[in-house]
Amino acid sequence: MNHSVEILSVGTELLLGDIVNTDAAYLARRLSEMGIPVYRQSVVGDNADRLLTAIDEAFSRSDTVILTGGLGPTCDDITKEITARYFGVDLMEDAESLTRMQAYFAAAGRTMTENNYKQCLTFEGGTVFQNDRGTAPGVAIRRDGKTAILLPGPPSELIPMFENSVVPYLSPDGVMYSLNLHLTEIGESAAEQILRPLMEQSENPTVAPYAGEDEVRIRITARAESRAEAERMCREMKETVLSYGMRDYLYAETDTPEAASDAAAHALIGALQKKGWRMAAAESCTGGMIGNRITAVSGASEVFSGSMVTYTNETKMRALGVREETLSTYDAVSEETAREMAKGALRMTDADIAVSVTGIAGPGGGTEDRPVGTVCFGLCIRDEEPTSVTVHFNPRASREKIRRQAASHAMRMVLGKVRGGEKEGKNYRK
Amino acid sequence: MNHSVEILSVGTELLLGDIVNTDAAYLARRLSEMGIPVYRQSVVGDNADRLLTAIDEAFSRSDTVILTGGLGPTCDDITKEITARYFGVDLMEDAESLTRMQAYFAAAGRTMTENNYKQCLTFEGGTVFQNDRGTAPGVAIRRDGKTAILLPGPPSELIPMFENSVVPYLSPDGVMYSLNLHLTEIGESAAEQILRPLMEQSENPTVAPYAGEDEVRIRITARAESRAEAERMCREMKETVLSYGMRDYLYAETDTPEAASDAAAHALIGALQKKGWRMAAAESCTGGMIGNRITAVSGASEVFSGSMVTYTNETKMRALGVREETLSTYDAVSEETAREMAKGALRMTDADIAVSVTGIAGPGGGTEDRPVGTVCFGLCIRDEEPTSVTVHFNPRASREKIRRQAASHAMRMVLGKVRGGEKEGKNYRK
Numbered sequence: 001m002n003h004s005v006e007i008l009s010v011g012t013e014l015l016l017g018d019i020v021n022t023d024a025a026y027l028a029r030r031l032s033e034m035g036i037p038v039y040r041q042s043v044v045g046d047n048a049d050r051l052l053t054a055i056d057e058a059f060s061r062s063d064t065v066i067l068t069g070g071l072g073p074t075c076d077d078i079t080k081e082i083t084a085r086y087f088g089v090d091l092m093e094d095a096e097s098l099t100r101m102q103a104y105f106a107a108a109g110r111t112m113t114e115n116n117y118k119q120c121l122t123f124e125g126g127t128v129f130q131n132d133r134g135t136a137p138g139v140a141i142r143r144d145g146k147t148a149i150l151l152p153g154p155p156s157e158l159i160p161m162f163e164n165s166v167v168p169y170l171s172p173d174g175v176m177y178s179l180n181l182h183l184t185e186i187g188e189s190a191a192e193q194i195l196r197p198l199m200e201q202s203e204n205p206t207v208a209p210y211a212g213e214d215e216v217r218i219r220i221t222a223r224a225e226s227r228a229e230a231e232r233m234c235r236e237m238k239e240t241v242l243s244y245g246m247r248d249y250l251y252a253e254t255d256t257p258e259a260a261s262d263a264a265a266h267a268l269i270g271a272l273q274k275k276g277w278r279m280a281a282a283e284s285c286t287g288g289m290i291g292n293r294i295t296a297v298s299g300a301s302e303v304f305s306g307s308m309v310t311y312t313n314e315t316k317m318r319a320l321g322v323r324e325e326t327l328s329t330y331d332a333v334s335e336e337t338a339r340e341m342a343k344g345a346l347r348m349t350d351a352d353i354a355v356s357v358t359g360i361a362g363p364g365g366g367t368e369d370r371p372v373g374t375v376c377f378g379l380c381i382r383d384e385e386p387t388s389v390t391v392h393f394n395p396r397a398s399r400e401k402i403r404r405q406a407a408s409h410a411m412r413m414v415l416g417k418v419r420g421g422e423k424e425g426k427n428y429r430k
Numbered sequence: 431m432n433h434s435v436e437i438l439s440v441g442t443e444l445l446l447g448d449i450v451n452t453d454a455a456y457l458a459r460r461l462s463e464m465g466i467p468v469y470r471q472s473v474v475g476d477n478a479d480r481l482l483t484a485i486d487e488a489f490s491r492s493d494t495v496i497l498t499g500g501l502g503p504t505c506d507d508i509t510k511e512i513t514a515r516y517f518g519v520d521l522m523e524d525a526e527s528l529t530r531m532q533a534y535f536a537a538a539g540r541t542m543t544e545n546n547y548k549q550c551l552t553f554e555g556g557t558v559f560q561n562d563r564g565t566a567p568g569v570a571i572r573r574d575g576k577t578a579i580l581l582p583g584p585p586s587e588l589i590p591m592f593e594n595s596v597v598p599y600l601s602p603d604g605v606m607y608s609l610n611l612h613l614t615e616i617g618e619s620a621a622e623q624i625l626r627p628l629m630e631q632s633e634n635p636t637v638a639p640y641a642g643e644d645e646v647r648i649r650i651t652a653r654a655e656s657r658a659e660a661e662r663m664c665r666e667m668k669e670t671v672l673s674y675g676m677r678d679y680l681y682a683e684t685d686t687p688e689a690a691s692d693a694a695a696h697a698l699i700g701a702l703q704k705k706g707w708r709m710a711a712a713e714s715c716t717g718g719m720i721g722n723r724i725t726a727v728s729g730a731s732e733v734f735s736g737s738m739v740t741y742t743n744e745t746k747m748r749a750l751g752v753r754e755e756t757l758s759t760y761d762a763v764s765e766e767t768a769r770e771m772a773k774g775a776l777r778m779t780d781a782d783i784a785v786s787v788t789g790i791a792g793p794g795g796g797t798e799d800r801p802v803g804t805v806c807f808g809l810c811i812r813d814e815e816p817t818s819v820t821v822h823f824n825p826r827a828s829r830e831k832i833r834r835q836a837a838s839h840a841m842r843m844v845l846g847k848v849r850g851g852e853k854e855g856k857n858y859r860k
Contacts, residue, residue: 013640015468017459018649018687020452024473029447038445039480043454043471050469057487073619074639075626108824115619133828154643156828210448278742287725288718291739295717298793298829300741306749307739309721314780315710315736319749350744363728399728 004037005170006062008054010070010079011153012045023068023151023158030162033206033221034176046076055086059146064170069153071136073115080139083148084123087141091121094128097137104135129165133157140169159257174223177230179238181218182263183249184412191216194244205237213401214408217260218246251412264411265293271418272303279414280351281307282320282341284332284358285375289407305349310341320344333358335376335388342378342386353417354380355410361402362395371395375406379413389413434467435600436492438484440500440509441583442475453498453581453588459687460592465606465653476506485516489576494600499583501566503545510569513578514553517571521551524558527567534565559595563587570599607660609668611648612693613679614842621646624674635667643831644838647690648676681842694841695723701848702733709844710781711737712750712771714762714788715805719837735779740771750774763788765806765818772808772816783847784810785840791832792825801825805836809843819843 007024014021024041031038040061044054051070058065070079084091097120105112122128122139129138129151136152138161149166151158167176183191188211192199195218199207205222218241222233242250252267259266272279281290291307294300308319313332316322322340330336341356359375366372373393380386391409393402437454444451454471461468470491474484481500488495500509514521527550535542552558552569559568559581566582568591579596581588613621618641622629625648629637635652648671652663672680682697689696702709711720721737724730738749743762746752752770760766771786789805796802803823810816821839823832 012638014455015458015471016462017455017457018640018690020450020455021471022450025444025447025450027447028445032446039475039477040484041445041473045469047469054470072641074622075629076622076638104824104826107826109822110617113617113619113623115623133831156830280745281739283718283721285725286722287730287734288713288721288737288739291713291718291741292716292722295715295739295741296830296833300717301795304717304741306741306745307718307737308749309711309718309725309737309739310779311721311725311731311734311736312708312780315778318780319736319738319778348745348749349740350742350748400726403726 003064004039004062005031005064005066006058007038007041007066007068008058009041009043009068009153010046010051011043012076014043014069015045022155023153026155026159027066027068027162029210030167033178033208033219034167034171035223036170046070046078048078048082051078051082052086055083055148063145064147064149066149066151066166068151068158071119071138071150071152073113073119073135075115077118079150080118080121080123083141083150087123087143087146087148089124089126089141089143092124094120094122094137096130097122097128100130101135127169129161129169131157131161133160138165163257174225175227175230176221176223177227177234178219178221178255179231179234180254180260180263181220181238181241181246181250182252182254182260182267183216183218183246184214184251186216186246186249187211188216191218191246191249194246195241198240198244202237205233207237207241214405215251215263216249217263251415262293262296264408264415265297268411268415268418269294269297269300269303271415273299275418277352277418278303278305278350279418280305280345280349280354281410282345282354282356282378283307283309284311284316284341285361286357286403286407286410287311289403290355290357290410293407293411305351308341308345308348316341319348321347331370333360333370333374333376335378335390338376338378339380339386339388340378342380342388346380346382352382353414355414357406357410359402359406361399361406363399366395373397373402375402375409377410377413379417381417434469434492435461435494435496436488437468437471437496437498438488439471439473439498439583440476440481441473442506444473444499445475452585453583456585456589457496457498457592460597462606462651464597464600466600476500476508478508478512481508481512482516485513485578493575494577494579496579496581496596498581498588501549501568501580501582503543503549503565505545509580510548510551510553513571513580517553517573517576517578519554519556519571519573522554524550524552524567526560527552527558530560531565557599559591559599561587561591563590568595605655605657605660606651606653607657607664608649608651608685609661609664610684610690610693611650611668611671611676611680612682612684612690612697613646613648613676614644614681614838616646616676616679617641618646621648621676621679624676625671628670628674632667635663637667637671644835645681645693646679647693681845692723692726694838694845695727698841698845698848699724699727699730699733701845703729705848707782707848708733708735708780709848710735710775710779710784711840712775712784712786712808713737713739714741714746714771715791716787716833716837716840717741719833720785720787720840723837723841735781738771738775738778746771749778751777761800763790763800763804763806765808765820768806768808768818769810769816770808772810772818776810776812782812783844785844787836787840789832789836791829791836793829796825803827803832805832805839807840807843809847811847
């Protein structure tokens, strides 16, 4: 027994490999940042006996167990019942959960069924974490030196509940603050090699690199008595990190999980708001991903005019005014087409700046001249001539990864242009 | 002890959440398809004592344990040594592995270091699985009714080794097949309540409901001697499930994880291909998500013309020809605007059918008349007059969930229209 946390994920869909256990990775990373060791993660199915055994085993190794999943309304959802059985406590109605759930169903115009009711049950003497994104509240119980924390499985519910309720529950003394530095055009191993001495000597704040699909993120986490102090410590460490030769790669900073999950979109919206500009896109291989990522952020409507997703040559001509001879002479995947697409996007919208993307995301469609991963970009400010560039992404990457990298690249091109030379980093100077 | 397999993943980078355990999900899915039950998955770090304990615990529950990771050349890589210690056997040089590794380093023009040598060791009396994609061979040992299979961690090495060497090594007597029925306009708890008697009495095939963000999925899984027989059993059970009053809610069937992850997009592409039609979209609140989801599927280019993402009134007028007076008289979120958007999408593309979406995804922008969650849809076949409908999604759902539900609804509208009355289910008849 030691002061570690064990993660126990419950769900037959995890056990059968229908879904990947991103919850466990998220919790493990955040706990490690909080300085709480995790020595074991486990997955069990929705089976009462095996779950009870797994809980018992977990508490033989750790004094705190975080259980994810199995809080839904169906008879397969047994995590709460089995945890109550392990602790020998009863389940009782939580009035606030019931009120919230009744309001949720009334607003949705649906009838609350009897099996929804069990989601309003909590442990006798337990703690309830309300769920702002779904119907299943989280619950926790502390007894005889053992703590069980039960969280809903969907990441969209688990992540905010962990951040808002579980972090203060686990570390009531002191606050944690994390600052993410988002880097591009450098690999994780290169960043890690350069920063290793700093990572090894830093305890508070801690410094750790993470590889994303299209970026490297350096996460700086400080623990202090106040948020202001933790923030100050992180900003000081940021300057140290940048002085290790990272300044040229920095393109964005974030300090919330939402913004960190798509730093390119968040940074771009911030920069457009500051400049008072609107942007538009013309997308072929990204198929609407640029529009989708930008409009996923609340507040995008101030700065985003739209995106012309043109997947056929005929549509490129009709919706963007790309000339037939450009397509036949240079091909749909060419810088010439990309430039006409960007100009067309400005014509069809009320934007100040437009970016275009046309490329080969694969797996089919590659040629010797234009292998999979070839993507042409156009960039155009109103009343100026468009510019263009061709980027070759790794042809062995998946279709989805190439599309994501291309969309991020397009957004960073607009970001650089909108920012002009006003900030540090080479992407800021583009 | 039973004839199940347990997956034990070894690696501090997994334990700290630096990487997500996709290996475990892959192995679990393939084992389940092979009819081999998996009741537990675990993750431990690169620590000798804790790994030895975890191996011991795993063999107390299952007679076969697949260990992933920790076969590399560094001193952190201890999986082989600790497994040998558990079985009480020695490690010995494998001549073929050594020859292959020497050739690998010669071809790369690099010098083989002493710590690479330990990758050529195998168990006394063990089996070696050669690695065509990297330097670490896989190894297996069977003794006293216990089998340990050690595979390298990188998915690009693990997947081909599993398929080429481990599947024949495990040689199962049966296969498993799963059929997913995708339902809409019914909640998970309602579906579960109706199907509970069937779920409880069914052992092979099994029947289980899963809640998605915008649908309910009923998964039917059968185990049989051949895939054809398992498929036949699933199709028979499907008819039983539908006879429990589910027929009206069914909109798609899938039998691969890829298709199941976005059944609306996959079903729509299949229906368009069958009909020989192209589609287009006009998106406001979904911001490109419809285009993004359709083009995420390889092969979309045959049936998808594009999507006009129009986020401002000015762009709706320029890019779709929506009239100014329609916007001022009826508002951008109105069925009148939705119908003009759908017509405009046909004009700007070479599609046969177009769908439009305009609504309030929130969190801001709601009014008393048009609360958050109000979404208007238009649908138009070339040379016909457009139709429209308004749907009220739950205003308390997240922006992302409302957008996702709206995009799925739009795709299902097109699906119903393209299919006409040719199949069962009310979505097929729309």
